[in-house]
Amino acid sequence: DTGVSQDPRHKITKRGQNVTFRCDPISEHNRLYWYRQTLGQGPEFLTYFQNEAQLEKSRLLSDRFSAERPKGSFSTLEIQRTEQGDSAMYLCASSFSFGLGLETQYFGPGTRLLVL
Amino acid sequence: SQQGEEDPQALSIQEGENATMNCSYKTSINNLQWYRQNSGRGLVHLILIRSNEREKHSGRLRVTLDTSKKSSSLLITASRAADTASYFCATRKETSGSRLTFGEGTQLTVNP
Numbered sequence: 001d002t003g004v005s006q007d008p009r010h011k012i013t014k015r016g017q018n019v020t021f022r023c024d025p026i027s028e029h030n031r032l033y034w035y036r037q038t039l040g041q042g043p044e045f046l047t048y049f050q051n052e053a054q055l056e057k058s059r060l061l062s063d064r065f066s067a068e069r070p071k072g073s074f075s076t077l078e079i080q081r082t083e084q085g086d087s088a089m090y091l092c093a094s095s096f097s098f099g100l101g102l103e104t105q106y107f108g109p110g111t112r113l114l115v116l
Numbered sequence: 117s118q119q120g121e122e123d124p125q126a127l128s129i130q131e132g133e134n135a136t137m138n139c140s141y142k143t144s145i146n147n148l149q150w151y152r153q154n155s156g157r158g159l160v161h162l163i164l165i166r167s168n169e170r171e172k173h174s175g176r177l178r179v180t181l182d183t184s185k186k187s188s189s190l191l192i193t194a195s196r197a198a199d200t201a202s203y204f205c206a207t208r209k210e211t212s213g214s215r216l217t218f219g220e221g222t223q224l225t226v227n228p
Contacts, residue, residue, distance in 0.1 A: 004158075031214060042204050042218030043159070056215060091158060101146040101208055102166065105216060107159040 002026060004108035006092050012114045013082055020078045021111045025094030032075050033105060034067055035091040036060065043091055049075060050097070082115045089113075121219055122205060128225040135192045137222040139205030140185075146208045148181055149216065150190050153202045162190075162203075167210075197228045 005024045013019050025032045031050050035043035046065070047057045051072035061067075064082075069075040079086055089112050093105040123138045141148070147166045151159040165172045165181045165188070172179045178191040192199055202223050206216040 033214070033216075035218075040220070042206075042220050043216075045215040045217065048214050050214075058215075089156075093159075095214075097214070101214075102164065104149075104161045104164065106161065107151075109158040112156070 004092055004094050004106055006090075006108040006111050008111060009109060010112050010114075012116065014116050015082060015084060017082055018078065018080045019082060019113065020076055021090055021092075021113075023075045023077070023092030023094075023108060025074070025092070026106055029094035029096045029106075030072070031095045031097050031103070031105075032069055033093040033095075034075070034077050035093065037089040037091055037110070038087075046077075079113075082113075084115050087113055087115045122203070122222045124222060125220070126223045126225070128227065129195055131195060131197055131226055131228050133195055133226075135195050135199070135224055135226070137190045137203050137224070139188045139190070139219055141188075141205075141207045141217075141219075142186065143207075144210045145183070146210050148179075148188050149206045149208070150177075150179060150188075151204045151206060151218075153204065153221070155201075159204065192224075195224075195226045197226050200224060200226050 007022045033048040034046040037043040049069040064080045067077045089110045091110045093107045095103040095105045149164045150162040153159045163174045176193045181188045202221045204218050204221045206218045
């Protein structure tokens with residue numbers, strides 16, 4: 001399977017715990033994105049990387065959230081001191097940018113987080 | 117906050133009928149894209165229309181874009197039960213870098 005993969009697919013944690021999600025993009029895609037989606041809503045942008053550089057962060061990405069893409073390949077999204085409001089589906093997407101703004105973002109299956 | 121707003125929020129039709137979903141947005145865009153999401157799963161890209169295009173076709177899909185009204189429509193012809201899913205429009209702004217801004221989606225149910 002050469003699509004975007006995410007791990008784990010489901011995560012249940014207690015409030016206050018830290019969680020980390022991983023995303024493996026499509027090989028050779030230079031851009032990687034994180035979105036969050038709550039029930040009944042569309043995805044909301046969190047952050048994106050071009051290679052290993054984090055180029056844009058949403059105001060939704062509070063200090064408790066950190067994302068990395070250390071070698072420009074896979075990425076991790078960590079949430080510290082989780083809160084019940086963090087419960088959502090976390091979606092990763094990747095694309096290859098030609099610089100024209102017309103690239104397609106390919107999404108992974110998502111990680112569903114439930115904070116108790 | 118979401119830029120796009122889809123209309124209707126939910127649509128139920130019979131197999132073989134056409135389904136039309138609308139999307140409105142607020143700012144100038146580089147392009148507008150439509151995605152499909154099956155229940156609880158990732159999004160699948162359907163079609164991209166550039167800001168200088170007015171209509172685009174892909175198989176049973178027809179997308180229109182009216183930048184003067186800041187609106188788009190997605191038409192699915194001869195619908196099938198397998199088309200049952202949520203449909204989202206997403207815009208890429210002219211000046212926002214790479215992010216997509218999604219609407220709240222239309223839940224389409226195609227009854228066999």
